Amino acid sequence: MRVHAKRAGALLGGLVFPTWSMADWTMNMSPGVTGTSNDIFSLHMTILWICVVIGVVVFGVMFWSIFAHRKSQGHKPANFHENTLVEILWTIIPFVILVVMAIPATATLVDMYDTTEAEVDVKITGYQWKWQYEYVDQDFGYFSNLATPRDQIENRQDKGENYLLEVDNPLIIPVGKKVRFLLTANDVIHSWWVPAFGVKKDAIPGFINETWVRVDEPGVYRGQCTELCGKDHGFMPVVVEAVPEEEFNVWLAEQKAAAQKERELTQKDWTMDELMARGEKAYQTACAACHQPDGSGAPPAFPALKGSPIATGDVTAHIDIVVNGKAGTAMQAFGNQLSEVDLAAVITYERNAWGNNTGDMVTPKEILDYKNQQ
Amino acid sequence: MSAVADTHAQEHHHGPAKGISRWLLTTNHKDIGTMYLVFSFAMFLLGGTMAMVIRAELFQPGLQIVQPEFFNQMTTMHGLIMVFGAVMPAFVGLANWMLPLMIGAPDMALPRMNNWSFWLLPCAFLILVSTLFMEGGAPNFGWTFYAPLSTTYGPPSTTFFIFAVHIMGISSIMGAINVIATILNLRAPGMTLMKMPLFVWTWLITAFLLIAVMPVLAGVVTMMLMDINFGTSFFDASGGGDPVLFQHVFWFFGHPEVYIMILPAFGAVSHIIPAFSRKPLFGYASMVYAVGAIALLSFVVWAHHMFTVGIPIAGQLFFMYATMLIAVPTGVKVFNWVATMFRGSLTFEAPMLFAVAFVILFTIGGFSGLMLAIAPADFQYHDTYFVVAHFHYVLVPGAIFGIFASAYFWLPKWTGHMYDETLAKTHFWLSFVGMNLAFFPMHFLGLAGMPRRIPDYALQFADFNMISSIGAFMFGVTQLLFLLIVIKCVRGGKEAAAKPWDGAEGLEWTVPSPAPYHTFATPPEVK
Numbered sequence: 030m031r032v033h034a035k036r037a038g039a040l041l042g043g044l045v046f047p048t049w050s051m052a053d054w055t056m057n058m059s060p061g062v063t064g065t066s067n068d069i070f071s072l073h074m075t076i077l078w079i080c081v082v083i084g085v086v087v088f089g090v091m092f093w094s095i096f097a098h099r100k101s102q103g104h105k106p107a108n109f110h111e112n113t114l115v116e117i118l119w120t121i122i123p124f125v126i127l128v129v130m131a132i133p134a135t136a137t138l139v140d141m142y143d144t145t146e147a148e149v150d151v152k153i154t155g156y157q158w159k160w161q162y163e164y165v166d167q168d169f170g171y172f173s174n175l176a177t178p179r180d181q182i183e184n185r186q187d188k189g190e191n192y193l194l195e196v197d198n199p200l201i202i203p204v205g206k207k208v209r210f211l212l213t214a215n216d217v218i219h220s221w222w223v224p225a226f227g228v229k230k231d232a233i234p235g236f237i238n239e240t241w242v243r244v245d246e247p248g249v250y251r252g253q254c255t256e257l258c259g260k261d262h263g264f265m266p267v268v269v270e271a272v273p274e275e276e277f278n279v280w281l282a283e284q285k286a287a288a289q290k291e292r293e294l295t296q297k298d299w300t301m302d303e304l305m306a307r308g309e310k311a312y313q314t315a316c317a318a319c320h321q322p323d324g325s326g327a328p329p330a331f332p333a334l335k336g337s338p339i340a341t342g343d344v345t346a347h348i349d350i351v352v353n354g355k356a357g358t359a360m361q362a363f364g365n366q367l368s369e370v371d372l373a374a375v376i377t378y379e380r381n382a383w384g385n386n387t388g389d390m391v392t393p394k395e396i397l398d399y400k401n402q403q
Numbered sequence: 404m405s406a407v408a409d410t411h412a413q414e415h416h417h418g419p420a421k422g423i424s425r426w427l428l429t430t431n432h433k434d435i436g437t438m439y440l441v442f443s444f445a446m447f448l449l450g451g452t453m454a455m456v457i458r459a460e461l462f463q464p465g466l467q468i469v470q471p472e473f474f475n476q477m478t479t480m481h482g483l484i485m486v487f488g489a490v491m492p493a494f495v496g497l498a499n500w501m502l503p504l505m506i507g508a509p510d511m512a513l514p515r516m517n518n519w520s521f522w523l524l525p526c527a528f529l530i531l532v533s534t535l536f537m538e539g540g541a542p543n544f545g546w547t548f549y550a551p552l553s554t555t556y557g558p559p560s561t562t563f564f565i566f567a568v569h570i571m572g573i574s575s576i577m578g579a580i581n582v583i584a585t586i587l588n589l590r591a592p593g594m595t596l597m598k599m600p601l602f603v604w605t606w607l608i609t610a611f612l613l614i615a616v617m618p619v620l621a622g623v624v625t626m627m628l629m630d631i632n633f634g635t636s637f638f639d640a641s642g643g644g645d646p647v648l649f650q651h652v653f654w655f656f657g658h659p660e661v662y663i664m665i666l667p668a669f670g671a672v673s674h675i676i677p678a679f680s681r682k683p684l685f686g687y688a689s690m691v692y693a694v695g696a697i698a699l700l701s702f703v704v705w706a707h708h709m710f711t712v713g714i715p716i717a718g719q720l721f722f723m724y725a726t727m728l729i730a731v732p733t734g735v736k737v738f739n740w741v742a743t744m745f746r747g748s749l750t751f752e753a754p755m756l757f758a759v760a761f762v763i764l765f766t767i768g769g770f771s772g773l774m775l776a777i778a779p780a781d782f783q784y785h786d787t788y789f790v791v792a793h794f795h796y797v798l799v800p801g802a803i804f805g806i807f808a809s810a811y812f813w814l815p816k817w818t819g820h821m822y823d824e825t826l827a828k829t830h831f832w833l834s835f836v837g838m839n840l841a842f843f844p845m846h847f848l849g850l851a852g853m854p855r856r857i858p859d860y861a862l863q864f865a866d867f868n869m870i871s872s873i874g875a876f877m878f879g880v881t882q883l884l885f886l887l888i889v890i891k892c893v894r895g896g897k898e899a900a901a902k903p904w905d906g907a908e909g910l911e912w913t914v915p916s917p918a919p920y921h922t923f924a925t926p927p928e929v930k
């Protein structure tokens with residue numbers, strides 16, 4: 030029945046509107062892939078059916094009156110206006126139903142709060158507008174940004190299958206292990222949600238929240254930020270890839286090696302062209318959301334960089350604001366978010382792109398020195 | 404001084420003053436009630452226009468009409484204007500018009516303050532709406548304005564928003580004091596508390612809620628003001644503050660606030676259903692106790708809006724149980740309305756249509772409320788379109804249909820004419836269909852995983868969003884019909900009898916239609 034409705038919908042949609050053919054007609058929560066999400070799903074279905082039954086009874090009586098007790102049907106009004114027994118009954122019965130409902134709800138909640146005995150710890154930090162994943166104990170982490178191209182969002186290009194639900198670097202976790210998430214945020218409140226896990230928790234500056242998941246099926250699971258966090262709140266998806274444990278270990282080792290290599294790059298001698306090329310890439314992922322791809326900004330909240338006093342003036346001041354941010358504004362401290370190489374590249378880029386032609390080149394070593402001085 | 408005394412004397416003997424000063428200086432509860440209602444409808448159209456912008460952007464995936472910055476300003480202003488500009492003033496307008504007529508009082512107890520509390524409102528909203536034209540735009544952090552998004556990261560106009568909220572708060576508190584003073588002091592001889600009409604009861608309780616929580620709202624925005632302009636760190640973690648504190652304080656105001664927006668409608672519907680069922684209200688006493696219970700419970704459930712912020716499990720359980728409990732008195736009210744209709748002699752004029760739709764659709768909103776109360780399930784529902792569906796079901800067919808039902812019910816008393824029943828029924832059916840088309844699919848969207856407050860969405864949400872937008876446009880356009888109906892009714896139409904509805908009860912129907920400028924100069928006797 031559902032399948033037929035879906036097909037008919039897709040067919041109709043395909044004819045009427047091109048985007049519709051991509052869409053589906055999911056109407057209910059999905060049970061998800063974890064114990065928690067299944068427990069939640071069954072609570073959801075139970076309370077839904079309770080509501081449906083109460084609704085059928087109450088609306089049934091009401092529709093019966095609407096149908097049979099109309100003046101136009103010649104119905105004469107009765108004159109009763111209270112009945113203690115009935116009134117007590119319809120106070121007590123709902124109360125009892127609620128008590129019955131509260132029992133499994135309490136059990137599920139207790140289970141959801143049990144973050145003990147985790148085997149892997151991941152620290153998740155919300156930023157405007159991206160997620161940072163750090164493998165606690167492994168001394169390794171990275172950022173996860175929206176990967177959907179701007180052209181798709183602005184309708185210049187067809188939208189891909191995972192439109193707005195795709196990232197450059199997904200969070201990778203091993204299947205079959207209890208993974209604990211430690212959530213916090215760097216600027217405003219965000220909320221990390223993966224529906225298939227039944228996990229949603231706010232990431233709040235100054236707090237560390239805990240939650241956990243154990244995924245048994247390998248796969249890619251998608252979600253979104255669910256707490257309004259500013260302009261690009263709709264554009265910071267969550268993507269989690271659950272992989273078999275061996276694969277996870279291999280991946281982790283590779284990533285750590287790559288990170289090490291990246292650090293070594295700091296010592297390399299960079300040319301202007303190399304820095305500009307790398308800087309443009311870093312700029313587009315880290316800076317363009319606010320300062321715009323062409324450096325024009327969105328004043329007053331997000332100042333333009335094109336021709337700005339900082340990007341064309343004193344180099345140290347420029348390094349300072351990028352590394353340390355500016356308190357009280359949306360300008361974050363990128364010192365710990367980007368590598369020395371990326372910092373150098375992005376600053377070089379900002380000083381030479383869009384007609385800022387200062388000719389200044391900032392090298393990774395200079396950034397390292399600057400950071401060490403602090 | 405003598406001039407004041409003069410105009411006063413003149414008013415008493417000759418009815419309203421002429422020209423604009425009638426409205427600027429009036430202390431007459433009917434004039435003030437009318438101004439509140441007109442103001443509220445204007446705000447309803449303005450807030451509605453913003454909703455149309457939101458739904459137009461969400462018609463299809465991708466960014467088409469507005470940019471995310473402006474989208475966020477629209478959702479924020481829509482919420483603020485509807486809550487503080489449309490729903491609350493409409494109920495104060497109904498209170499002004501009807502409370503004195505229902506309790507047999509000549510006017511509100513504090514008529515000059517009454518004038519003040521109205522005229523503060525246009526000032527507040529002028530300030531609020533003007534932020535749209537300021538550098539950096541209007542508030543863009545949602546009607547719940549969570550810190551630090553609204554403090555450290557808020558636009559420069561936030562300070563104006565805070566000022567506007569302060570003014571609205573003062574207006575509401577003054578209005579509430581007036582309602583309480585009127586009800587407690589000016590009832591006709593013989594009208595004991597348990598003989599008061601239910602609209603009077605629900606407003607009395609609402610007024611106490613307002614006095615209890617508006618200062619809390621004022622407090623929280625003042626803390627924001629300090630954080631933004633005077634270097635404090637109430638909500639700034641990097642200065643030792645606590646962003647979660649904001650939410651506790653806000654929702655301590657916010658949850659009672661949602662009942663402030665529904666209790667007066669409960670009252671009005673409790674008049675309308677008996678009138679068109681030609682049968683007394685079932686369970687008057689339990690209705691009163693249920694409203695009292697809801698009001699008390701509403702102070703201890705606030706953290707159900709915060710199940711995902713990480714409160715300790717004991718708190719989580721407490722707020723879950725308390726919230727589930729609130730469904731019991733709410734259920735009692737619904738059962739009583741249905742029992743009132745049962746074995747009545749029903750007719751379905753516009754007020755009754757809106758009232759019956761109120762009961763059905765508000766109950767659906769109550770059901771989703773009950774689902775949201777189950778804390779573990781709320782982890783999935785929270786901040787998705789499921790919540791948006793829930794609160795629109797309790798607020799649109801709840802509060803707003805309650806207001807429409809009241810307006811049609813009492814329009815003959817206000818204007819002396821019957822409204823055009825055919826047009827009114829058309830208004831009802833188009834609103835009913837539009838509203839359900841707009842908001843029912845939002846349940847599905849939320850369950851399928853669409854977060855709220857996003858300007859663009861993944862492709863699997865496309866079809867229900869399109870349906871929802873179509874319903875919203877239909878609902879929006881239909882409201883212009885209401886304007887037409889009211890204008891037509893003010894200007895003419897069939898003369899209304901003192902009691903145009905044969906089943907209606909209450910003192911308001913003992914005075915002629917239209918109600919004279921001054922009524923109950925000598926109090927009636929209630930047996």
Ligand code: HEM
Nearest residue numbers: 661665707708730733769772773775776785786790794797
């Ligand atoms: C049976 C009674 C009700 C229950 C159990 C209930 C429960 C809830 C819960 C648990 C939430 C939080 C959902 C979340 O954010 O995850 C919520 C949200 C909300 N409810 Fe209700 N509710 C009830 C009736 C009402 C009524 C009568 C109104 C207003 C007339 C109302 C207005 C709202 C609003 C405005 C929100 C959303 C606020 C926001 O986040 O913007 N609710 N309700």
Ligand SMILES: [Cu+2]
Nearest residue numbers: 658661707708
């Ligand atoms: Cu609430």
